Amino acid sequence: DTGVSQDPRHKITKRGQNVTFRCDPISEHNRLYWYRQTLGQGPEFLTYFQNEAQLEKSRLLSDRFSAERPKGSFSTLEIQRTEQGDSAMYLCASSLLDEQFFGPGTRLTVL
Amino acid sequence: SQQGEEDPQALSIQEGENATMNCSYKTSINNLQWYRQNSGRGLVHLILIRSNEREKHSGRLRVTLDTSKKSSSLLITASRAADTASYFCASYLDSNYQLIWGAGTKLIIKP
Numbered sequence: 001d002t003g004v005s006q007d008p009r010h011k012i013t014k015r016g017q018n019v020t021f022r023c024d025p026i027s028e029h030n031r032l033y034w035y036r037q038t039l040g041q042g043p044e045f046l047t048y049f050q051n052e053a054q055l056e057k058s059r060l061l062s063d064r065f066s067a068e069r070p071k072g073s074f075s076t077l078e079i080q081r082t083e084q085g086d087s088a089m090y091l092c093a094s095s096l097l098d099e100q101f102f103g104p105g106t107r108l109t110v111l
Numbered sequence: 112s113q114q115g116e117e118d119p120q121a122l123s124i125q126e127g128e129n130a131t132m133n134c135s136y137k138t139s140i141n142n143l144q145w146y147r148q149n150s151g152r153g154l155v156h157l158i159l160i161r162s163n164e165r166e167k168h169s170g171r172l173r174v175t176l177d178t179s180k181k182s183s184s185l186l187i188t189a190s191r192a193a194d195t196a197s198y199f200c201a202s203y204l205d206s207n208y209q210l211i212w213g214a215g216t217k218l219i220i221k222p
Contacts, residue, residue, distance in 0.1 A: 033208075040214065098144070102153055
């Protein structure tokens with residue numbers, strides 16, 4: 001399967017713990033995006049990479065969130081000191097042009 | 112923030128009937144995209160319509176765009192059980208890379 005993959009698919013953590021998610025985009029895609037989605041809502045943009053450069057970051061993203069794409073290939077999203085409000089589906093997408101291809105997501109539950 | 116708002120929020124029809132969903136957006140756009148999300152396949156891109164296009168077809172899908180009214184519609188003809196999903200419109204905020212989504216229309220196809 002050469003689509004976008006995300007790991008892990010599910011994560012349960014206790015409040016205050018740090019979590020890290022990984023996204024492997026489609027190999028030739030230079031654009032990579034992270035979104036957060038809660039039940040009944042559309043995805044909410046978090047951040048965007050073009051190659052290894054993080055070009056955009058949502059103003060809603062708190063300092064507890066950080067993302068990297070060190071070699072312009074896979075990306076990681078870290079959430080520090082998790083809060084119950086961080087519980088959501090975290091989606092990664094990649095693209096060459098405007099059409100985005102999504103991974104299956106990582107479902108985070110913060111207890 | 113939400114760029115697009117879908118209408119209706121939920122739609123239930125009989126298999127074989129046509130389904131129409133509407134999307135309104137707030138700011139000027141270069142293009143507008145429709146995506147489908149179900150539990151089996153996640154978020155999948157359906158169709159992209161550019162601001163200089165008024166109508167576009169793809170299989171059983173027909174999308175229209177009215178930039179004067181800042182609205183778009185998605186028509187699914189001859190609906191099938193497999194069309195049961197949530198449908199989202201999304202557009203880039205101005206010329207940057209933030210893809211902004213509506214809350215979606217939940218479509219249920221009854222057998």
